[in-house]
Amino acid sequence: MPKVSQLHLDARRQEILAGARACFARHGYEGATVRRLEEETGLSRGAIFHHFRDKESLFLAVAEDDAAEMAAVVAEQGLVQVMRNLLDDEFSPEQAGWLGTQLEVSRRLRTDKDFAARWAARSEAISQATHDRLTRQREAGVLREDVDLDTLQRFLELALDGLVLHLAMGRPAAKLGTVLDLVEEAVRRR
Amino acid sequence: MPKVSQLHLDARRQEILAGARACFARHGYEGATVRRLEEETGLSRGAIFHHFRDKESLFLAVAEDDAAEMAAVVAEQGLVQVMRNLLDDEFSPEQAGWLGTQLEVSRRLRTDKDFAARWAARSEAISQATHDRLTRQREAGVLREDVDLDTLQRFLELALDGLVLHLAMGRPAAKLGTVLDLVEEAVRRR
Numbered sequence: 001m002p003k004v005s006q007l008h009l010d011a012r013r014q015e016i017l018a019g020a021r022a023c024f025a026r027h028g029y030e031g032a033t034v035r036r037l038e039e040e041t042g043l044s045r046g047a048i049f050h051h052f053r054d055k056e057s058l059f060l061a062v063a064e065d066d067a068a069e070m071a072a073v074v075a076e077q078g079l080v081q082v083m084r085n086l087l088d089d090e091f092s093p094e095q096a097g098w099l100g101t102q103l104e105v106s107r108r109l110r111t112d113k114d115f116a117a118r119w120a121a122r123s124e125a126i127s128q129a130t131h132d133r134l135t136r137q138r139e140a141g142v143l144r145e146d147v148d149l150d151t152l153q154r155f156l157e158l159a160l161d162g163l164v165l166h167l168a169m170g171r172p173a174a175k176l177g178t179v180l181d182l183v184e185e186a187v188r189r190r
Numbered sequence: 191m192p193k194v195s196q197l198h199l200d201a202r203r204q205e206i207l208a209g210a211r212a213c214f215a216r217h218g219y220e221g222a223t224v225r226r227l228e229e230e231t232g233l234s235r236g237a238i239f240h241h242f243r244d245k246e247s248l249f250l251a252v253a254e255d256d257a258a259e260m261a262a263v264v265a266e267q268g269l270v271q272v273m274r275n276l277l278d279d280e281f282s283p284e285q286a287g288w289l290g291t292q293l294e295v296s297r298r299l300r301t302d303k304d305f306a307a308r309w310a311a312r313s314e315a316i317s318q319a320t321h322d323r324l325t326r327q328r329e330a331g332v333l334r335e336d337v338d339l340d341t342l343q344r345f346l347e348l349a350l351d352g353l354v355l356h357l358a359m360g361r362p363a364a365k366l367g368t369v370l371d372l373v374e375e376a377v378r379r380r
Contacts, residue, residue, distance in 0.1 A: 162347075185376070
């Protein structure tokens with residue numbers, strides 16, 4: 001019997017995550033049954049749960065993947081750019097999946113204390129990336145000086161949360177570009 | 191047999207709405223079973239569905255009630271005040287209920303087209319109240335002149351959505367007061 005290579009295992013894991021992301025987005029956490037996860041990934045439950053202990057672990061892996069990607073964009077380009085990217089990708093299936101995951105996370109944070117604890121560590125990465133970037137921007141003299149960094153960070157995070165909820169509800173992204181200009185202007189040096 | 195007065199019927203209706211709001215907040219829409227609605231309202235399913243055709247109608251009535259109250263505050267005091275009130279009431283059970291309802295609305299807007307259509311008319315009242323107030327404020331010379339009203343309205347609504355998601359996730363309200371100062375400053379005349 002041929003040995004399954006690590007490369008193959010990683011590819012399979014990515015396949016499962018992509019299918020699961022779409023499935024959670026479409027049906028919500030509770031609605032994403034094992035049967036639906038099988039359909040969406042094209043794999044058997046045996047194959048899926050060879051890679052992930054249970055549905056909760058699978059969901060957290062999806063959310064963790066998204067958080068890592070977002071932290072990378074924040075580090076390079078800042079939180080406002082994350083928001084602008086959300087507007088540009090409005091109709092992509094990937095984005096629909098991402099938004100769905102975010103809302104599911106929000107809902108489970110509210111209703112499930114254990115989940116909240118497991119999630120805290122993961123969301124910390126985005127927060128840290130934002131803090132680091134704002135610190136660099138302040139040193140570069142780009143930011144307004146009359147408001148502390150902590151408040152500027154919370155303000156940007158509030159705008160991002162608002163955008164997530166707005167788009168996740170299916171409301172139009174059109175005309176939000178100028179709104180993000182306002183958001184950006186509010187944190188910059190005049 | 192004594193005739194049931196309109197006053198009594200209205201009071202009963204309010205009782206059901208209060209219990210249902212708590213129940214939807216705690217368990218989500220799907221989780222708010224008829225049995226749980228009975229427990230939370232202290233009334234039988236017969237009594238509940240004498241007043242509301244079905245669970246969806248009950249949920250929409252809760253959401254409509256919330257929207258009407260919010261539109262009234264917007265008309266009197268503006269959208270930023272709605273946000274400040276949310277911070278003040280952070281730990282009240284009423285607020286937990288309201289936030290829960292908002293998130294459930296968001297989730298159902300995404301997954302249920304029929305619901306989205308029924309909801310659209312209700313959310314219009316808040317939007318209209320915001321528009322009217324901003325128009326009056328612009329006439330009074332309170333708002334900045336270099337950005338159109340539509341954009342200012344979308345900016346404030348984005349902040350509100352962000353606050354709803356933030357609080358609904360159980361994140362702390364502390365320190366958001368200064369963030370709302372930034373929001374308010376961003377729309378005002380310098």
